Amino acid sequence: MTLRLHNTLTRRLEEFQPLEPGKVLVYGCGPTIYDLPHIGNFRSFMVYDLLHRYLEWVGYEVRFITNLTDVDDKTIRGAVDHGTDIREFTEPFGEAFLADAETLGIRPADHYPKATDYVEAMVDFVRRLQEKGLAYQAEDGSVYFSIGAFPEYGKLSRVDAGAIKPGARVSMDDYAKEDVRDFALWKAAKAEDEEAGAAWDSPWGRGRPGWHLECSVMSISELGETLDIHLGGEDLIFPHHEDEIAQSEGATGKPFVRYWVHVKHLLLEGQKMSKSLGNTVSVGDLVSRGHDPAAIRHQLLSAQYRRELNFTMEGLEASGRAVQRLVDFEARLVRTPLSSDAGDTRIPEMAQAALARFREGMDDDLNSAEAMAALFVFVNEVNAELDRRQGALRREERDGALKALEDMDEVLGFLELARRTRALDRATKDWIQEQVHQRMEARKTRDFARADAIRDELAAHGVVLEDSPQGTRWKVVK
RNA sequence: GGCGCCGUAGCCAAGUGGUAAGGCAGAGGUCUGCAAAACCUCCAUUCGGCGGUUCGACUCCGCCCGGCGCCUCCA
Structure with a gap:
């Protein structure tokens, strides 16, 4: 059995095979650090973690990169409003993101590159595109990518690039572009950018990188010109990832990403969560209200990542009780009396069946709901067996059950977190x-x-x- | 308008051609001083609706109804 992933590029489930056997290169689009990340952001990052853990679980050597976007309209706006520069302004939000990720038991990425550390490489990249005739500097001083010169534009999002017309949805300040569909690679500096310390020298004058550029440059710098897997929220398919492909493949002439994986946005209490609606909830909010991080983790993984997930307080309570069931089960196994002359049980078969079903679920496009069902069936079966026997277990059988539990938890991470949050001095x-x-x-x-x-x-x-x-x-x- | 998704018990959520996983909640029981935990039994004759294909459909096709996402530098 091998892992099958839904590739946005083909809109199909595909068997995953890394470019280099045994080794996987993953890039996940990280947060823009202009505000506290909310629980919706963490559905995506939780899925990144699930993939990260599972790839390692099946034996791959994984190099995992998640970026922190520290230069864009919002970070500049925030820095100006606070009278600081973007590095200083974004620092605490980057820290908050990492802290919340840690709270939820998300395994750290190998590196968290920040856009501002790669400006030089981005300038080189734009120059490269310009040399290939894929970029031009417009009258407004900004450098744009020429979509007309990249025929495959639209292959990820399947938007008909030719059909995008200027109008209500295309802002009027795009006049400087040769084609409304072109996007900025390098933006000429405005007074606000200088004020926020978000302007750099370049062959095109003072300016700053466009948003899409950073992911191409950082991923290529960190992982090479072709990545195995690129992750992101569903909102990033267009235009962000479409533009990344255009830039990257335009510059390198090689396939940029082999598997594109996109996470569906979650709903909060049945509603779309957004900063403009004012209904965002952070991990810190939930934890300070007494919710167990393990319960948050449980609910975020309770539906497969491409399915709708409605995050609710009621659901969180239910998740908390489900996690407690696992904790109680583990404790029960640990305290089970052992005896070398105890008879055979069906526990070894139960463990084997559970692991097989667990793996099947995970292999099926990271179906965490199915994987969790395998785990809970195992809990039910072993509990029942333990009740029937009412006696001691041979050490191998008990340890085998614990091992199966730990194996599944290595991917799901509930017990690992629950132990941490229940520790006492x-x-x-x-x-x-x-x-x-x-x-x-x-x-x-x-x-x-x-x-x-x-x-x-x-x-x-x-x-x-x-x-x-x-x-x-x-x-x-x- | 373009691209796409979803509608399964009170809530959450798997299954996706062979007769409905799992979690939470609920009812009864065993155990207990009472609880807690665990177990046992029960809890969708049915998968938004209507047609069609098929020996057989929640699963495939068509239409309809309902909900939603992206197309705006929101994960």
């Missing part, structure tokens, strides 16, 4: 132990009122007790 643990001990004493004397009061007190601190014949266990819930 020594003093707190000691306090809990003491409370549990006090309650046990109370129960011995059948002072249930006192026992229940202690249990309620602990519950208020997120600690839940479970009485069993072997004594009282406690756990942290989020």
Whole structure:
């Protein structure tokens, strides 16, 4: 079985084969760091993470690059409004993005290039295009890409380039271009750009790079002229990625990207989330309201990435309980008594079947919903088996079950995150132990009122007790 | 107008030609001092509607209804 990915270029599911066997080059369009990233942005980045993890899981050596866009209209506007330059203005938003990614258990990319660090390479790139007759400087001082000179323009988005006409949707300041469809590679500096420190010297005078240019230049600089996979939100298909292809293939004469993967935008409480609607929610907002990052992760992966996903608070609660079920299951396995002469169980077959179904789901265009179903079926089956036996397990069987669980979680990342968010310091643990001990004493004397009061007190601190014949266990819930 | 997506139980969401995964919620039961966790049983004769193809369709085709995305430097 091999991974099949939906390639936007062909609009088909294709078997994934990297250019160089065993090695995968991935570039994911990152955030424009002019504001706090919201949960919608993180659906995309979560899918990047899912792909990143899965590629490594199946044994590829992966080089993963995600850029940070620090020069564009919005960062310049923000810098000017704050009386700073763009580097200073964007810094905290870049940090916030990385911090939120860390909170959600997203594996770091190998590198997070910033556009402003690649201006020189971008200038070279534009020069290269100009030499090939694919770019020209217009009267307004800006340099544009000549779409007419690139016949394949439109192959990704399937927009009929010839049909785009100036009008309501094409702004009137495009007059300087030879063709309305042409897009800016290099923008002549305006006063505002200089003020924000977003202007550089170039053969065409002071100016700044166009938005599309950075991704072509950074990905080619970091990964080479042909990438295996390029990721992005669905909104980037046109014009951003279409323009990247035109520039890159125009300059190199080689295929730019072999598999284009686009993530569908999520809905928030059934509505499109956007800054203009004012209904954005950040990871920080959710965490400060007490939501478990593992639950956020769960909900973001609860639907396959090309399907509609409606992110809701109700759904988040449900996800939190689903994650807790996994946490409880793992704890149950860990505390299962072991015995070398325990009989056989069906757990090894269950584990094998679960892993097979999990992999099938993931291979099918990263169907995380299906992969999660495989995991939960496994939990159901093993729990039932454990209940039936009511005894010890041989170590290999128990460890095999834990291994299967960990394997699946290496891709999904729920337990990994849940463990992190449930960790307690020594003093707190000691306090809990003491409370549990006090309650046990109370129960011995059948002072249930006192026992229940202690249990309620602990519950208020997120600690839940479970009485069993072997004594009282406690756990942290989020 | 151009390109494209979706409509499966109370909510979320798989399946995509052979008779409906999984999560959450709900009902009853086992266990428990009571709980919690776990398990057992139940919870869509049915997959937006109407036609068609087929031995057979949620799955393929057509039409209709409903919801949505991109076409604006929003992931």
